[in-house]
Amino acid sequence: MSTTATRRWFGDRFSELHPQLQHLHSHGGRLLGEVTISYGQGLAGVLGRRLAKKMRFPGPGAHRLEVTIAHQDAALLWSRSFDGQAPLTSHFAPVGCLAEGGHWVESTGPLRLLLTVDVIDGGWFWRCLGIRLWGLPLPRALLPRTDAYKRIEAGRYRFHVAFSLPLLGPLVTYEGLLEAAG
Template identity: 30%
Template sequence: MFPRAAGDGFADLPPSVRALHLRQGRQRYAGQVEVERGKGWLARLFAAATRLPPAGRGPLLVEIDADARGERWVRHIGGRRMPSRLWFRDGLLCEQLGLARFGFRLDVEGGALAWRVARVHALGIPLPLSWFGEVRARESEQDGRYRFDVRAVLPGVGLLVHYRGWLDVG
């Protein structure tokens, strides 16, 4: 799924990023995460609707169950579960996260995998793409470790979440 979504550049990604996205079956990865959350009531409402993690710093456990139809991810952060489902359709990597369904374009840039929002639906209703210009994710490798950096800022709302850290992919 990820090689199709990222195209020819997938082969140029660092080993830990490729390994995380090529394995089939059930995998568990441990690491560390730091989470910043927006403070306003709208930010809290959006975060609850998409099951975003709580603010804090500490251990992270990610469980991925991958097969030919897609992947189910469960991120365990700060005593909470953040589940999502991913699949590939119409040239986009799609993710159901709480009440929101995203379609992402994946690009390989400077040895990293960059995710950019291409479409969003909430409760089946399409939302303006212009709202999501500051929603980005990046996967890379540093010192042999898989690294991630996810930041979501919405106009009129501000920061929803910024979480970053690492996983031991091995």
């Protein structure tokens, strides 16, 4: 088996990930389960719904989520589909490696997120370093804060993704437990 971009980026620290996350990021896979989507109140809720529409999130409540993770030689591909809708695919390209302060570039449409990963108790916690829209860097003070991670709980994959604004509060959150599909 060839080494994936994920293994190369993490280097020796790949072994700090939970074994199930190591397997997922060595072989790829498909995860299924129920997640709950919630939106903020007032203006935060309005902005959250606009953001969610661009990301193909459904309305608030419980929804079925399918995540497919695949590997290319120099990238990681994530496809997310809520309730069987057309998937939204993100392309993650590594830049450098973790040991040398490297990061990932997540590309979804015209948006580019510069991300690093913190490994906490075997979990994968994304940390945003910067955002570009149509190639232009955006001031971080004006952008939603992200809280995104995956970790293993009782053999299942806990996903949590939340966006918020400092003065307005939560915009949109989705979270739940997913299981590996056959």
